[in-house]
Amino acid sequence: MVTLRQRRQLTNRLMVVLSTGATLFGLFWLGWIMLTTLRYGLGALSHRLFTEMTPPPGSEGGLLNAFYGSLMMIVIAIGIGAPIGILAGTFLAEYHRHTHQGAVIRFVNDILLSAPSIVIGLFVYEVLIRRLGHFSGWGGGIALAIIMLPVVVRTTDEMLQLLPANLREAAFALGIPRWKVVSAVLYRAASAGILTGVLLAVARISGETAPLLFTALNNQYWSGSPSGPLANVPVVIFQFAMSPYDSWHALAWAGAFIVTLFVLGLAVLSRSILARGKVRQ
Amino acid sequence: MTDSINRPTFTLQHRAPSRWLSDTSADRVFQLLAGSAGYLVLGVLLAAALSMAWGGRHAFATFGWHFFTSTDWDAVNKKFGAVVPIYGTVVSSTIAIAIAVPISLGVAIFLTEIAPRWLRAPVSTAIELLAAIPSIIYGMWGLFVFVPFMSEHIQPWLIAHLGPIPGLGRLFQGAPIGIGMLTAGIILAIMIIPFITAVMRDVFLAVPSGLKDGCLAMGSTTWEVIRNVVLPYTRSAVIGAIFLGLGRALGETMAVTFVLGNAHELKLSLLEPGNSIAATLANEFTEADSDMYLSSLIALGFVLFLVTLVTLAIAKLLLLTVQQREAKGR
Numbered sequence: 135m136v137t138l139r140q141r142r143q144l145t146n147r148l149m150v151v152l153s154t155g156a157t158l159f160g161l162f163w164l165g166w167i168m169l170t171t172l173r174y175g176l177g178a179l180s181h182r183l184f185t186e187m188t189p190p191p192g193s194e195g196g197l198l199n200a201f202y203g204s205l206m207m208i209v210i211a212i213g214i215g216a217p218i219g220i221l222a223g224t225f226l227a228e229y230h231r232h233t234h235q236g237a238v239i240r241f242v243n244d245i246l247l248s249a250p251s252i253v254i255g256l257f258v259y260e261v262l263i264r265r266l267g268h269f270s271g272w273g274g275g276i277a278l279a280i281i282m283l284p285v286v287v288r289t290t291d292e293m294l295q296l297l298p299a300n301l302r303e304a305a306f307a308l309g310i311p312r313w314k315v316v317s318a319v320l321y322r323a324a325s326a327g328i329l330t331g332v333l334l335a336v337a338r339i340s341g342e343t344a345p346l347l348f349t350a351l352n353n354q355y356w357s358g359s360p361s362g363p364l365a366n367v368p369v370v371i372f373q374f375a376m377s378p379y380d381s382w383h384a385l386a387w388a389g390a391f392i393v394t395l396f397v398l399g400l401a402v403l404s405r406s407i408l409a410r411g412k413v414r415q
Numbered sequence: 416m417t418d419s420i421n422r423p424t425f426t427l428q429h430r431a432p433s434r435w436l437s438d439t440s441a442d443r444v445f446q447l448l449a450g451s452a453g454y455l456v457l458g459v460l461l462a463a464a465l466s467m468a469w470g471g472r473h474a475f476a477t478f479g480w481h482f483f484t485s486t487d488w489d490a491v492n493k494k495f496g497a498v499v500p501i502y503g504t505v506v507s508s509t510i511a512i513a514i515a516v517p518i519s520l521g522v523a524i525f526l527t528e529i530a531p532r533w534l535r536a537p538v539s540t541a542i543e544l545l546a547a548i549p550s551i552i553y554g555m556w557g558l559f560v561f562v563p564f565m566s567e568h569i570q571p572w573l574i575a576h577l578g579p580i581p582g583l584g585r586l587f588q589g590a591p592i593g594i595g596m597l598t599a600g601i602i603l604a605i606m607i608i609p610f611i612t613a614v615m616r617d618v619f620l621a622v623p624s625g626l627k628d629g630c631l632a633m634g635s636t637t638w639e640v641i642r643n644v645v646l647p648y649t650r651s652a653v654i655g656a657i658f659l660g661l662g663r664a665l666g667e668t669m670a671v672t673f674v675l676g677n678a679h680e681l682k683l684s685l686l687e688p689g690n691s692i693a694a695t696l697a698n699e700f701t702e703a704d705s706d707m708y709l710s711s712l713i714a715l716g717f718v719l720f721l722v723t724l725v726t727l728a729i730a731k732l733l734l735l736t737v738q739q740r741e742a743k744g745r
Binding site for chain 1: 438439441442444445446448449450452453454455456457459460462463466467469470517518519520521522524525526529530538540541542543544545547548549550551552553554555556558559560605608609610612636637638639641659662663665666667668669673693696697700701713716719720723724727728731735
């Protein structure tokens with residue numbers, strides 16, 4: 135005969151086991167994916183990766199043009215997305231902290247944050263690439279900037295709101311105009327947080343593939359300018375992985391390894407910046 | 416200049432550095448800049464929806480409601496219907512939610528109620544790293560590692576044991592080729608677990624400790640505290656988290672493109688290759704050789720955008736109610 139107390143203890147223990155199991159289940163996939171990327175990626179690494187162009191089918195080569203193209207598009211995205219995002223975040227935190235306007239923009243921003251990236255690519259294709267008549271690295275950079283935007287808006291908004299009110303009051307008491315208070319006092323105080331937002335956004339866009347399929351597409355050759363189709367690591371990984379050639383598969387794994395390393399590195403770095411900021415506060 | 420001696424204030428103003436903008440107008444310019452950046456966020460969302468509706472207008476005008484009831488996908492005769500990709504998106508996302516929700520709930524409970532304190536931060540970070548891994552890596556891992564694993568170990572067992580069951584068995588028919596809805600759903604589940612977990616963990620942490628302590632003081636077990644206090648208190652946020660995960664799953668592209676199989680046929684079995692809206696776009700966009708083909712693809716994109724927007728808006732509204740209650744409680 136099981137007493138009520140025993141039954142309750144048993145249910146409790148079963149729940150502990152189940153949720154611990156769920157956590158192990160989650161960590162198991164992380165381990166499996168990381169090990170796979172590490173194993174195949176390390177095996178495919180070589181110096182040729184950074185010195186040679188993407189090869190034609192079946193032959194050896196590197197990913198130099200793809201790395202360069204990705205870097206260029208990320209720089210374009212930061213150049214467009216970061217200033218607009220920081221300004222929009224400032225607008226929310228400093229001008230519309232508790233207004234309906236602010237609430238609406240925050241709501242839309244949060245939706246944009248989770249909106250499918252492939253749709254952003256289609257949008258840029260519709261308004262830009264179709265008018266241009268050819269695929270373009272600028273389009274890729276703009277699409278990535280749009281994906282980056284909500285991340286920067288949100289972190290800037292949050293970080294500015296976290297600043298103590300007496301910082302603003304002290305600055306205003308000195309008769310400093312508002313734009314100077316924001317740019318010289320608040321931005322400086324929240325710089326670590328805002329930087330984290332930009333880093334997180336870069337981490338998010340550096341592996342993005344879907345929007346680039348409709349904008350930058352790919353380019354087998356070296357292209358120094360972003361005004362034409364531009365090679366980039368994610369699309370190269372996609373095309374090479376889907377191909378039947380072993381040498382292309384190896385390159386795709388090498389690219390995947392480096393992108394993963396880069397993204398996870400950024401994620402860890404931005405976390406440590408945030409943690410340091412918290413300790414100081 | 417000459418009468419400056421009679422007006423001391425003039426010298427004061429004169430000493431101030433001359434600028435091309437006074438402070439008041441500089442303030443106005445700055446606010447205008449910030450405001451236009453803020454409204455750009457709104458504008459992007461509207462412009463994206465409108466431009467896709469515009470791009471898909473040929474398909475909507477030609478096929479009308481038939482676009483949503485037809486299973487055709489015929490590039491040669493230029494007849495397109497959205498049923499197969501919509502079905503694939505719905506089915507793969509449903510599988511993902513069915514797997515991810517209980518797991519995320521378990522992880523969130525583990526992180527907030529069970530794990531010793533020193534373990535919480537590292538495990539939390541590890542789970543969040545799952546969200547940082549680019550989706551193309553999931554896709555590659557899926558294609559080269561998980562698909563062979565499914566076809567050798569999981570699918571033969573499913574076909575042998577669940578296949579003969581009448582009714583349910585129809586979902587598990589076919590050859591164990593590894594790709595298909597089930598594989599895509601499982602990979603989607605892994606991808607959305609960190610998003611759902613993060614929201615659940617945060618709202619569980621926000622439950623007032625007085626309520627939990629009271630329940631414990633009455634002699635409740637940890638599980639009873641969770642079931643009778645934590646879950647009822649956070650119900651709408653938990654549902655919001657699920658919708659957030661659903662929104663992510665619906666639009667996920669690269670991971671499913673690798674493992675769905677790009678087959679434009681309506682199959683009931685979860686082990687057969689299929690397609691989803693996002694995978695169709697990724698696979699066929701560069702191959703679209705006619706205006707109608709392109710327009711149909713963009714129309715598909717419009718449908719996907721609309722559906723995810725509604726899903727995410729529901730998620731956000733559910734989460735907002737909790738935040739507002741919290742703000743009032745303080």
